Amino acid sequence: MFISIRIKFFYTCTNAVDPNAGPMIPLKLLRGVYSTLVLTIRFLTGLAGYAYLFTLPLLFQLVLGDSPSKAGLRLALPSLSTPMGGLICGILMHQRVRVGRLIFLGVLLMALGYVLSLFIYPGISPILLGLFLIPANVGQDSHATSTSTLYLIRSIGSLFGVGGLSAVIQSTLRKKVFTDLSEFTDFNENQIREIIHKVTKSMSSLYYLPEAIQKIVLGD
Known part of the structure; x- marks a missing residue:
């Protein structure tokens, strides 16, 4: 419904300026x-x-x-593989490789990268960690086709991805922390809710908590 409204809006605005103009996103592309x-x-x-x-x-x-700064630095090297994926995709398209195959290859690389991220653990080698992050970043652009329709759909998907995952993480964390702090500490309900509020608002506040509480929250 949202996409339909956006497309009708684009079509109306375009024709309001020039009666002979066509829509920015032709409806036939969605059929x-x-x-x-x-x-x-x-x-x-x-x-x-x-x-x-x-x-x-x-x-x-x-x-x-x-x-936070070191976490951002870890993403610097893998981020270079994203334009590499776009370059490789462009070269393959120039060699007349079918777009369908590139889409499949990109999705396959992204899936491989997501699976590898499950094997990240404390003490992992920085080199190995960097290698684990490369496939997903290469796949980000390997399946891309530069049309406004695809970018619109991807933007909607990214909104659901970030918003949905954030809601799941926050909800799960709140329940587990509340249960565990109630069971393993002498804090009352208000104190526990205050800790949960601080942690979900800013992860940096976690490191100002007593060590025993840190372990419980990190475990959750």
Whole structure:
């Protein structure tokens, strides 16, 4: 419904300026099984890609114990693989490789990168960690086709990815921390809710808590 409203808005604005002008996004691009499949994939890859990028800094800070600046630095090298993916994609398209195959390859690389991120653990070699982050970043642009329709769909997917994942993490963390602090500490309900509020508002506040409380929250 949201997409339909946006497209009608674009069409109305375009024709208001020039009666002979066509829509910015022709409706025929949204018809057919192939177009629907490509747009669906783009929505899902946008959702997964931005959820992945949203989670990585949390993973580095909470599991590996990085500072915010060090967590950002870890993403610097893998981020260079994103334009590499775009360059490789452009070269392959110039060699007349079918776009469908590039989409499949990009999604496959992203999926591989997401699986590898599950094997990140405290004490992992920085080189190995960097290698784990490369496939997903290469895949980010390997499946891209520069049309406004695809970028619109990806943006909607990224909104759901970041917002949805954030809601899941916050909700799960609140429940587990409340349960564990109630069971293993003498804090009353108001004190526990204050701790939860501080931690969910800013992860840096975690390191100002007593060590025993830190371990409980980090474990959760």
